[in-house]
Amino acid sequence: MILSxxxxxxxxxxxxxxxxxxxKDLLSGSMVLGIYGFLICLLWAEMGAVDVAFTEAxxxxxxxxxxxxxxxxxxxRRSTD
Amino acid sequence: xxxxxxxxxxxxxxxxxxxxxxxxxxWATIAKNNLVKKLMGLSIFQSAIIxxxxxxxxxxxxxxxxxxxxxHIPSESHHADVxxxxxxxxxxxxxxxxxxxxxxxxxxxxxxxxxxxxQAIYRDFGTVEEDELLREIKSLxxxx
Numbered sequence: 001m002i003l004s005x006x007x008x009x010x011x012x013x014x015x016x017x018x019x020x021x022x023x024k025d026l027l028s029g030s031m032v033l034g035i036y037g038f039l040i041c042l043l044w045a046e047m048g049a050v051d052v053a054f055t056e057a058x059x060x061x062x063x064x065x066x067x068x069x070x071x072x073x074x075x076x077r078r079s080t081d
Numbered sequence: 082x083x084x085x086x087x088x089x090x091x092x093x094x095x096x097x098x099x100x101x102x103x104x105x106x107x108w109a110t111i112a113k114n115n116l117v118k119k120l121m122g123l124s125i126f127q128s129a130i131i132x133x134x135x136x137x138x139x140x141x142x143x144x145x146x147x148x149x150x151x152x153h154i155p156s157e158s159h160h161a162d163v164x165x166x167x168x169x170x171x172x173x174x175x176x177x178x179x180x181x182x183x184x185x186x187x188x189x190x191x192x193x194x195x196x197x198x199x200q201a202i203y204r205d206f207g208t209v210e211e212d213e214l215l216r217e218i219k220s221l222x223x224x225x
């Protein structure tokens with residue numbers, strides 16, 4: 001565990017979460033959520049949880065972004081809030 | 082003052098960020114109007130809980146919980162030549178990692194089910210906004 005990298009990654013994590021929840025365009029929101037997943041994957045690798053990092057990179061940043069984009073293509077792209 | 086803040090926040094920063102992310106996800110799940118936004122909040126909520134559990138297992142200066150071919154921890158530190166049974170202070174605790182591995186997979190499965198339900202709702206009602214959905218349902222059943 002590297003404390004300075006840890007703190008930088010956690011700050012970026014909160015920023016990515018706030019942006020993905022705040023933006024009104026759902027496609028940009030899901031893209032920022034993919035960035036969030038990649039950041040949290042870097043965080044797991046930095047904290048020594050490499051198996052969780054592998055799974056998060058494949059599932060959190062990959063599959064869930066694909067699921068969100070597929071849903072947005074089948075429904076509306078704009079959100080009211 | 083700065084030293085006090087560093088001691089209380091800096092060394093427990095994972096847990097502070099865990100609380101912030103948990104509250105962000107809970108707020109989005111309850112208060113957002115769009116169903117896809119609610120699911121984004123649910124996803125953040127879930128990863129915050131995983132952050133708590135992985136943070137419990139980590140130690141400062143610890144390496145990854147993997148042994149090399151000779152049964153040693155592959156690092157350049159001073160405990161590289163001792164056996165794995167007395168070097169536990171130098172590796173992260175892998176038990177929370179394994180528990181959270183299942184949680185991630187279960188989380189993505191529930192996310193897939195929830196998003197397919199959102200698509201079914203859109204096919205039936207033509208909207209994914211919660212207030213419009215409630216109005217639509219109320220017009221379908223006007224007597225309550």
